[in-house]
Amino acid sequence: MSDFLIVGGGVIGMMTALQLADAGHEVTLLDRNDCGREASWAGGGIVSPLYPWRYSAPISNLSRWSEGYYPELALRLLEETGIDPEYRQKGLLYLHVDDETKALVWAREVGKPLERVDRDFLYAKEPNAAPGCDGALWMPTLGSIRNPRLLKALRTRLMAMPRVSLKEGVEVTGLRRQEGRIVALETSSGVIAVPEASGQVIVCGGAWAAQLMESIGVRLPVRPVKGQMILFKAPPGLVQRVVLMDGRYVIPRGDGRVLAGSTLEEVGFDKAPTVDARDSLWHSATRIIPALADCEIEHHWAGLRPGSPDGIPFIGALPGFDNLHVNAGHYRNGLVLAPASTRLLVDQLLEREPIIDPAPYWPAL
Known part of the structure; x- marks a missing residue:
């Protein structure tokens, strides 16, 4: 049984799965299509907000951390998969x-x-x-990455990791709660039970995250x-x-x-x-x-x-739940912020010292 069930196989979901598997955990990643075929694929791949001085500190802090991580990630994926994400630092x-x-x-x-x-x-x-x-x-110093190839490399790496199970073409249509815990995922392929003791659910559903959260009466202000x-x-x-x-x-x-x-x-x-x-x-x-x-x-x-108020993503555990977490609402900067936002959530999941203060992203809904 997986320790973590991740809903949504875009860049946020796949980077989350990679980090959790690197840390030795069993992970199941579900996506209604093939992984990496929605907003993560459709963007341009600039590793910075377009006009970074116009953004608030929470976005800037994530962006600066991510920018420094992409060269290392691109080299790692090239070595592990043979697929070059084409990180270019041409300014x-x-x-x-x-x-x-x-x-x-x-x-x-x-x-x-x-x-x-x-x-x-x-x-x-x-x-x-x-x-x-x-x-x-x-x-x-600005870089860019060829995001379709980055996503292909991430997917290829995850498929080769024995601790990761990719369930593509499986749409999660709802969550089942029992008091303050998610006990199952309702999917197009049937009900998937969440392990009672250790199972954690992470919603990385991009523009569709709000629809999923509505199934348990939670209003997440994320829109397409x-x-x-x-x-x-x-x-x-x-x-x-x-x-x-x-x-x-x-x-x-x-x-x-x-x-x-x-x-x-x-x-x-x-x-x-x-x-x-x-x-x-x-x-x-x-x-x-x-x-x-x-x-x-x-x-x-x-x-x-996945648009959100002020473009600041929601990252963290949902209040009132023991095992439900969200990482969604990155608006125009999903690829830009993905390394830092996923690391920030994984730090919290594994009770490590977070890379930055998580408070500005807390989903107090």
Whole structure:
């Protein structure tokens, strides 16, 4: 019997499973589809909030810890699975930043390399960037990761771990409680009992987490927020690093392909791509890198982010329950915050000293 049952096989669920298995525990991970096919797959893979100085301390604290962890994780997964998550630390160029002074003050306060650079520096770094800029903000330490390959590597590693059981294509439709304890999971494949003495349940269901919690009368303020992206088939070298302008961005991959994103849409659980979004993303991307206008759009997709109040995730044990925990509500920053938010929860589950103060994320619902 598993010590831990994890509901949701995105980046949060899979990283949680990996850490618990590393610590010697039996883990069952359930996902209604294949692991890693929802918001974690649909994002861009920038290992930072887009404008980090605009976020609150709880998000910044998780982000800084995670950013330092990704290079190590990418190397580990490459060695263990042969799949390269393609972590690239090429920096980020910010164009047209309205609150530049605030950004620079923030960078000095947290010790983050960020500087104003002139037009010669900008176009030396990115010759194909939007013409006519008199300079940019430059963050040299920013990295990005090819999230579909990261997820593939995580899944491959978990499948090879004898302490981990992946149950894909199994939808958890409800939780059964008995007083202050979850005693079973109701699933599309039948009822799964939770071990009486040691079984712990962790909900990492992303945009669907609130629906699951409603089955036991708990209101978790997490909602779906649709985001759409497009992928250009560009020649290698056209774009070398992440470039961000007016809230939209382009992200290069190692093979030359360039992602452009993203939209923010409050449309419930509808994740169908739309022509209007495609056109809007194309116009934004070709303003940032005009040469993309000559490149084919290879793919267009949408995903559902788990929106939450102020974008701060809920991480911790649910009040009134002995064995129910949640890690959900990361909004736009699930991939960014995943290493730290999962480590923070695992620290609490295993009664270790937490990496940061858990209080700001406590789900006092």
